[in-house]
Amino acid sequence: MFILAPTETFKAKVTVNVATQSGGWREESFVGIFRRTYEADRKRLLELSNVDLLREVLTGWEMVDEERKPVEFTPQNFEAFLQLSGAVRDAMAVYWKHNVGAKEKN
Template identity: 55%
Template sequence: MFELARKETFKEKVTVQVKTDGGWREEHFIGIFKRTTDERQRELVAMPFNDVLDEVLVGWEMKDMERNSVEFTPENLAALKSLPGASRDTVLAYINANSGAKQKN
């Protein structure tokens, strides 16, 4: 079975490495991304990570350290972008999800 009429968005697990006093901590959230054409994806890889996030990240399923939901707002998106490497890790999750290669768990 093949679905030609796809949804406008898709979900993908994002893993972010966060620097802590004692080293690194791995954190996860589910990014909700806007679908783009193959042509637009090729253009996006040449753009700064924060600009790509502004275009393709349209929501998330995220919990804070107390397991409370984190709302997708401009302020919370800015906080995510301020974490070193978070924009890169999020964009790479988006690109890998569109590469056609399914990762093993």
């Protein structure tokens, strides 16, 4: 059933390929909590960089560290996350896919 009045946020799994020291790749994931945006916002949001887009729409996460302890969504942790190009790219792609069903932004 289609719901005309959706919630203000939504959760979506973000999978990131992380380079390992041995030269291979490891798949890691977290659940992003994204602010829902609307059609009227789309043109403006498409003009933003991936980092600036996530500053507007990523409002939290369910994430753990290497010891499986929760990683809080704090300004400091968020800024550290925004330095990881691959994670930013993958989170942005998941946001677009789940929020508006749009193709990935280049």
